[in-house]
Amino acid sequence: MVYIVVVYDMEADRTHRMLKFLRRYLTHVQNSVLEGDVTEGDLEKIRSGVDEMLKPGESTIIYRVSSEKMVERTVFGDDPAADDQFL
Amino acid sequence: MNDNYHVFSDGRIERQDDTVRVVTDDGEKKYLPVENAEAIFLHGQLEYNTRFVSFLNQEGVAVHVFGWHDHYAGSIMPKRGQTSGQTIVDQVRAYDDPGHRLKLAKAFVDGSIHNMRSNVTYYDGRGYDFEHVLEELEDARASLDGMGTIDETMGVEARARKAYYSTFDEILPEGFVFGGRQYNPPNNEVNSLISFGNSLVYANIVSAIRATALDPTVSYLHEPGERRYSLALDIADLFKPLLADRVIFRLVNRGQLTTDDFEDDMNSCLLNEAGRKTYSKAYEKTLDETIDHPDLGKKVSYQYLLRVEAYKLKKHLLTGEEYVPFRRWW
Numbered sequence: 001m002v003y004i005v006v007v008y009d010m011e012a013d014r015t016h017r018m019l020k021f022l023r024r025y026l027t028h029v030q031n032s033v034l035e036g037d038v039t040e041g042d043l044e045k046i047r048s049g050v051d052e053m054l055k056p057g058e059s060t061i062i063y064r065v066s067s068e069k070m071v072e073r074t075v076f077g078d079d080p081a082a083d084d085q086f087l
Numbered sequence: 088m089n090d091n092y093h094v095f096s097d098g099r100i101e102r103q104d105d106t107v108r109v110v111t112d113d114g115e116k117k118y119l120p121v122e123n124a125e126a127i128f129l130h131g132q133l134e135y136n137t138r139f140v141s142f143l144n145q146e147g148v149a150v151h152v153f154g155w156h157d158h159y160a161g162s163i164m165p166k167r168g169q170t171s172g173q174t175i176v177d178q179v180r181a182y183d184d185p186g187h188r189l190k191l192a193k194a195f196v197d198g199s200i201h202n203m204r205s206n207v208t209y210y211d212g213r214g215y216d217f218e219h220v221l222e223e224l225e226d227a228r229a230s231l232d233g234m235g236t237i238d239e240t241m242g243v244e245a246r247a248r249k250a251y252y253s254t255f256d257e258i259l260p261e262g263f264v265f266g267g268r269q270y271n272p273p274n275n276e277v278n279s280l281i282s283f284g285n286s287l288v289y290a291n292i293v294s295a296i297r298a299t300a301l302d303p304t305v306s307y308l309h310e311p312g313e314r315r316y317s318l319a320l321d322i323a324d325l326f327k328p329l330l331a332d333r334v335i336f337r338l339v340n341r342g343q344l345t346t347d348d349f350e351d352d353m354n355s356c357l358l359n360e361a362g363r364k365t366y367s368k369a370y371e372k373t374l375d376e377t378i379d380h381p382d383l384g385k386k387v388s389y390q391y392l393l394r395v396e397a398y399k400l401k402k403h404l405l406t407g408e409e410y411v412p413f414r415r416w417w
Contacts, residue, residue, distance in 0.1 A: 020104040025122045087094045
């Protein structure tokens with residue numbers, strides 16, 4: 001398992017494509033930002049999916065941490081990822 | 088990732104954008120990453136359609152439905168990834184062979200008693216005197232050998248569980264009176280917690296059995312049920328002390344659950360929504376805890392232990408390798 005944070009910058013009318021794709025794996029925490037635990041296999045799927053989707057001038061960055069325990073995460077205000085297993 | 092998702096809101100649950108979305112009655116939309124999901128537990132009043140069901144089938148995600156009185160109402164299981172006629176044949180043969188069935192039934196009871204004992208020992212060392220209960224449990228376990236029928240074996244399990252439950256009134260703080268196991272419906276806070284916890288263990292084991300080619304309705308200790316997955320009942324007994332009961336003690340003794348988290352109804356007492364949420368969160372956290380597994384030579388989560396148990400049973404049935412039930416070793 002690895003913990004990843006994904007941020008993307010795309011043409012405004014195309015952002016929903018990326019969101020739709022990433023939501024299958026990650027928790028949407030802010031506009032154009034998702035995070036969560038994934039397997040190495042899923043990370044590979046995310047990488048190729050992201051790469052395929054981008055047009056010139058657009059970008060996506062994946063920050064990868066070896067485990068959720070290695071992340072020190074400070075949230076101000078409401079945490080959108082709090083209790084995301086409980087809806 | 089094998090996450091369980093719990094939905095407490097009322098509303099709709101549906102397929103949306105190739106994943107799962109909950110639209111609550113308040114109009115809030117929440118997404119659930121389907122790729123990480125092992126199972127979705129529905130506690131609220133939710134509507135869904137066939138499109139949702141086929142999508143989860145395709146993704147291999149199970150849905151466990153909880154109804155009135157926190158009762159486990161049933162599961163929508165994905166189609167089997169595993170099918171093996173040979174496994175079913177061997178599973179039924181073992182059931183049909185009285186000696187073999189009895190041996191397996193005893194193994195389940197033996198493991199359950201060990202795991203109850205492990206909880207009692209923990210509290211025995213923390214200011215309580217449970218020497219007599221430990222002896223009773225040990226006697227029950229020792230008497231297993233002499234039992235010649237399933238009924239007698241069941242009797243031993245009942246006797247052990249009664250002794251085990253007798254410690255609850257002492258371990259739990261004032262305000263939480265237990266006074267023996269009651270269900271259908273539970274009559275007080277403690278019974279309601281036990282019922283809810285046990286149903287979560289049961290549902291998780293239903294998922295674990297599905298990962299093997301075993302048939303969940305063919306069981307050994309419990310009589311194969313008409314409507315229940317009785318093999319899940321056999322295996323659940325092993326894990327209730329580790330999962331369901333430890334969570335109860337932890338939450339109640341730390342004051343994270345109080346009598347405000349329950350509602351009394353006509354001669355029943357049930358967790359309210361906040362209480363169920365608190366319990367499920369602590370329960371999921373427990374499932375994620377990991378432990379060094381000496382046989383597998385790696386760290387595994389408690390949740391994975393459930394699956395290991397199903398694999399062990401299957402292996403026993405197929406190869407004859409001895410089935411050693413889960414016994415807490417740490």
